[in-house]
């Protein structure tokens with residue numbers, strides 16, 4: 001499913017209206033009906049207050065009002081903005097409502113107390129004040145109305161996007177509506193997934209409003225949201241007539257004398273994800289400890305220097321590197337003098353997909369030029385702090401423009417970037433972005449990154465298509481986090497995420513129509 005900007009959505013709308021010939025009022029009717037459907041599903045009883053602005057977002061709100069009134073619901077409609085500023089379709093919705101004999105109250109300063117009382121009593125408030133056409137800080141009376149709305153205990157449904165959230169950047173204005181549910185139309189917008197605005201969205205429903213695929217194929221849409229249906233189709237098959245060689249061999253180079261847990265987590269996660277064989281390369285003094293914690297991998301003892309991987313001992317890797325289907329480097333490496341040189345030699349040698357994580361990213365940020373020697377696709381898995389180090393900027397700068405930093409880095413260095421965080425982003429070397437909707441706060445704990453690295457290695461060992469392998473690992477990791485989160489958001493350990501990989505794969509394998517990805521929103 002594509003993720004679009006407000007401008008792209010406007011162009012798709014225009015094409016649908018002008019070239020396909022579907023009238024704008026039909027799109028608006030479909031949008032309003034979709035909101036009604038979601039409201040009635042969740043809140044079939046109680047009175048409803050509709051706040052409608054002067055543009056087409058307000059027009060959608062008036063459609064919602066008409067349909068709910070047709071069904072006999074107790075609805076009060078408040079219309080904002082001057083009459084001469086209303087969009088044509090909004091004006092026509094006003095006429096239709098009045099022609100039906102329904103009442104509309106136009107907001108005036110003197111009636112504010114009446115609005116407040118109405119909102120206080122409401123079971124549901126529909127925010128159809130402003131949508132994708134918002135420009136600049138909110139002008140009066142919207143800040144006041146939003147303040148009042150926030151004090152009510154009613155459920156809040158945002159039409160398209162909560163008023164005050166920028167649909168392209170997720171930035172919030174001084175005042176923004178905190179919604180319980182947002183119903184958006186045709187495609188999700190960037191603002192639904194980017195913080196701080198994403199925290200205002202609540203549950204997100206993407207509703208079909210009859211935009212035909214012909215209208216989208218006219219435009220170059222690059223960015224997509226991963227969906228359960230899409231991921232299910234990409235899951236590698238597991239035919240009965242198969243053996244361990246069928247599912248690939250992963251090599252994970254990890255650990256140091258001080259860090260013996262990370263390699264164990266990565267290796268276990270890789271094997272649980274389904275690869276046939278996994279070799280764990282460990283510096284010599286750490287090997288007995290690691291081998292004491294996990295039985296399944298093949299171990300490879302690497303000469304060490306002060307507890308870390310020693311430079312200059314690559315002959316064995318050179319000989320065997322082509323026998324692996326994927327190599328992952330990073331968990332628990334630590335930092336040491338010569339580490340960058342060591343990493344550079346490995347990058348030069350590896351000719352299968354190469355995952356760089358954790359300390360490998362920190363070593364890499366000392367000298368990014370070593371990426372030029374890569375012979376194969378490289379996948380970087382930074383969290384925002386590591387991304388900041390790679391880009392030479394602050395973590396806060398990355399957080400403000402996750403999409404921009406991930407996309408630019410991936411294109412500049414011709415690598416895949418998996419930028420972790422709520423709504424993990426996958427950026428491809430050719431400049432596309434995939435947004436992952438799965439995940440939970442249960443994943444916010446040390447070790448969950450090591451688990452993801454192992455899962456990426458495990459999945460890439462089984463799949464020819466690198467892009468699909470990355471998407472699957474990220475999606476299933478998030479799903480495992482959701483399964484853990486359902487038990488406890490607090491008590492989850494990285495090992496619990498590994499245990500949840502099986503149930504997550506099972507859930508995805510048997511995903512039917514009833515399995516819909518939830519968008520937690522906050």
Ligand SMILES: NC(=O)C1=CN([C@@H]2O[C@H](COP(=O)(O)OP(=O)(O)OC[C@H]3O[C@@H](n4cnc5c(N)ncnc54)[C@H](OP(=O)(O)O)[C@@H]3O)[C@@H](O)[C@H]2O)[C@H](O)CC1
Pocket residue numbers: 009013027028031053054055056057058059060081085086087129130131132133134135136137138139142159160161185186209
């Ligand atoms: N395919 C679809 O997604 C469809 C979406 N629809 C809905 O249309 C809106 C976008 O409608 P649009 O009319 O372009 O814009 P808005 O309704 O969001 O806002 C325009 C009005 O808001 C005023 N405005 C703008 N900024 C501010 C501000 N900072 N403070 C106060 N008022 C503001 C603006 O007034 P101006 O004087 O500034 O021009 C306009 O009056 C989309 O979100 C969907 O809900 C279609 O209905 C169906 C297809």
Ligand SMILES: [K+]
Pocket residue numbers: 057127128129130131158159160161162163
């Ligand atoms: K809105």
